[in-house]
Amino acid sequence: xxxxxxxxxxxxxxxxxxxxxxxxxxxxxxxxxxxxxxxxxxxxxxxxxxxxxxxxxxxxxxxxxxxxxxxxxxxxxxxxxxxxxxxxxxxxxxxxxxxxxxxxxxxxxxxxxxxxxxxxxxxxxxxxxxxxxxxxxxxxxxxxxxxxxxxxxxxxxxxxxxxxxxxxxxxxxxxxxxxxxxxxxxxxxxxxxxxxxxxxxxxxxxxxxxxxxxxxxxxxxxxxxxxxxxxxxxxxxxxxxxxxxxxxxxxxxxxxxxxxxxxxxxxxxxxxxxxxxxxxxxxxxxxxxxxxxxxxxxxxxxxxxxxxxxxxxxxx
Numbered sequence: 462x463x464x465x466x467x468x469x470x471x472x473x474x475x476x477x478x479x480x481x482x483x484x485x486x487x488x489x490x491x492x493x494x495x496x497x498x499x500x501x502x503x504x505x506x507x508x509x510x511x512x513x514x515x516x517x518x519x520x521x522x523x524x525x526x527x528x529x530x531x532x533x534x535x536x537x538x539x540x541x542x543x544x545x546x547x548x549x550x551x552x553x554x555x556x557x558x559x560x561x562x563x564x565x566x567x568x569x570x571x572x573x574x575x576x577x578x579x580x581x582x583x584x585x586x587x588x589x590x591x592x593x594x595x596x597x598x599x600x601x602x603x604x605x606x607x608x609x610x611x612x613x614x615x616x617x618x619x620x621x622x623x624x625x626x627x628x629x630x631x632x633x634x635x636x637x638x639x640x641x642x643x644x645x646x647x648x649x650x651x652x653x654x655x656x657x658x659x660x661x662x663x664x665x666x667x668x669x670x671x672x673x674x675x676x677x678x679x680x681x682x683x684x685x686x687x688x689x690x691x692x693x694x695x696x697x698x699x700x701x702x703x704x705x706x707x708x709x710x711x712x713x714x715x716x717x718x719x720x721x722x723x724x725x726x727x728x729x730x731x732x733x734x735x736x737x738x739x740x741x742x743x744x745x746x747x748x749x750x751x752x753x754x755x756x757x758x759x760x761x762x763x764x765x766x767x768x769x770x771x772x773x774x775x776x777x
Contacts, residue, residue, distance in 0.1 A: 462513075462514045462593055462727070462730050462731075463514070463516070463517070463592040463594075464506065464509055464514055464516050464592060464594045464595075464596055464726060464730075465516075465517045465519055465586060465587065465590055465592045465594070465623070466503075466517065466518055466596045466598065467502050467518075467519035467520060467578075467583055467586065467595070467597050467598070468500065468501050468519075468596070468597050468598035468600070468603060468628075469502055469520065469554065469598060469602060469603060470498070470499075470500040470502050470503050470518070470520040470521070470522055470531065470545075470574075471500040471553075471554045471556050471570075471575070472496060472497075472498070472522075472527035472528075472530055472531055472553050472554065472555045472556070473496070473497045473498065473499040473555075473556050473715070473754065474495070474496060474555065474558065475494065475495040475496075475497055475558050475560060475754065476557060476558065476559050476560060477492045477495075477560040477753070478490075478491045478492030478562070479491040479559075479562075482559070495753065495754070496527075496534075497754030497756070497757055498531055498534050498535070498754070498755060498756050499715065499716070499755045500554070500598070500599065500755075501598025501628055502596075502598050502599065503531070503535065503540075503756060504716045504719030504720065504723075504755045504756045505596055505628075505720075505722050505723045506518045506540045507535070507538050507756040507759045507760065508719065508720040508724075508745055508756065508759045509723045510538045510539050510762075511759040511760070511762045511765040512723075512727060512745075512762075512765060512769075514730075515539070515541075516539075516540045516541065517541045517586075517590055517592065518535065518540055518541070519545065519582070519583065519586045520545055520546070520575070520578055521545075521546040521547075521551075521574040521577050521578040521582070522545065522546070522547055522548070522553045522554070523547065523548055523549075523551055523552040523553035523573060523574050524549045525553055527552070527555055528547055528553040528574075531553065532545075537760045538759075543586075543589075543590065544582070544585070544586040548577060551573055551574040551576070551577050552571065552573045552574065553574055554571060554573035554574060554575045555570070556569065556570045556571075557569040557570075558715070572602065572604075575602065576603070576604045578603055578605050578606065579605040580605075580606050580607070580610035580613060580614050583597070583606070583614045583617075584613065584614060584617050587614070587618050587621060587623070588617065588621075592623050593623060593624065593730050594623055594624040594625065594726055594729070594730055595614075595624070595625050596625075596627075596628070596652075596722075596726065597611075597614070597625075597626070597627050598628040598719065599628065599629075599630050600627065600630065600634075601629050601631030601632060601634060602630045602631065608634045608638050608641070608646075609638075611646050612645055612649065615627075615646065615649040615650065616649065619649060624651040624652070624681065624682065624729060625649055625650050625651050625681075626650065626651060626653070626722065626725070626726050626729075627647075627652070628653075628718075628719075628722055631659075632655070632659045635662070635663055636662045636663065639663060639665070642663065643664075647676070647679045647680060648680075648681075650680050650681065651680060651681035651683070652680070652681075652682055652684075652729050653683075653684045653685075654685045654693075654725060655684075655686060655687070656686070656688075656689070656718070657669055657672075657686055657687065657688050657689075660673075660676065660686045663676075664676065669686050669694050670694055670701050672686050672694075673685070673686045673694040673695065673696040677696025677697055678696075678698045679698075680698070682697065682725075682729035683696070683697055683725050683735070684696045684698075685704070685721070685725060685739075685742065687718060687721065692704045692705045693721070693742075695725075695738070695739045695742070696735075697734075700735055702735050702739055704739045704740075706743070706747070707743055707744065707746075707747035707772070709750065709751065710751075711750040711751075712750060712751055712753055713750060713754065713755075714750050715749075715755045716749045716754070716756055717749040718746065719755065719756075720746050720748065720749035720756075720759070721742045721743070721745060721749075722742075724738065724741040724744065724745035724746070725742045727741060728741055728742065731777075741769075741774060744768070744772055748765060748769075751768075
């Protein structure tokens with residue numbers, strides 16, 4: 462099983478353990494800062510790698526210290542970076558993630574090299590790599606990839622007998638081109654995991670069960686409408702199943718959606734039924750929350766295996 466995972470790649474700088482945001486000319490202390498990988502392309506690839514899939518990461522980072530940090534962390538996995546471009550002209554996308562002792566986290570983000578990944582880059586990678594599925598994560602914050610170019614990219618993957626998964630960050634462009642997206646682009650997609658708000662905008666509907674059913678009838682394998690702390694509704698076009706969230710002590714929810722998508726992709730490629738696929742997706746999403754950092758938990762394959770086994774799930 463081989464997945465080409467493309468899209469956004471971010472160097473996350475985690476800042477934790479401070480009492481407050483400093484005023485001008487004020488100094489506050491924190492715990493040691495930590496560099497982690499963020500972005501759907503890498504998060505999904507590393508999660509899939511942890512359960513035995515072969516993965517290629519496709520994207521664009523800068524030729525800078527943050528790019529080096531990302532490559533060093535990726536090197537702790539088996540994921541490959543054949544078509545991970547390094548730009549001397551643009552810096553690596555970075556996010557300062559402020560994690561207060563109480564309350565919601567805040568982000569300071571620079572989009573950097575992600576803005577210079579193009580559909581031409583994706584087509585070139587697809588043409589030169591073999592795989593079972595092509596994944597594009599982060600549409601909506603990839604300005605170099607236009608909605609009218611998605612069809613060409615997905616058709617190129619289809620020509621090489623690859624399934625397609627597609628994940629979005631914002632749906633403004635999809636909402637403007639709703640008819641085209643639903644009629645021409647989504648039928649080329651096999652796995653699609655919008656959150657409830659995104660799904661409402663895309664479909665113009667308000668009931669999550671009906672939304673999952675409608676989108677599932679269009680997609681080739683699985684649609685999952687994620688509902689945050691209320692779990693998700695997964696559909697294969699015939700049935701809709703509610704996936705309750707796993708009760709677990711949560712450390713950091715960043716990257717949980719990407720890990721959930723990894724479970725959907727794995728199940729789709731294995732030809733599993735909706736219940737088994739949904740269980741793996743739920744477990745993967747939950748495991749992502751057990752450590753700080755979007756993909757940190759999945760760099761220890763043995764711990765992933767143990768977690769799945771402790772929840773009566775074994776990868777076959």
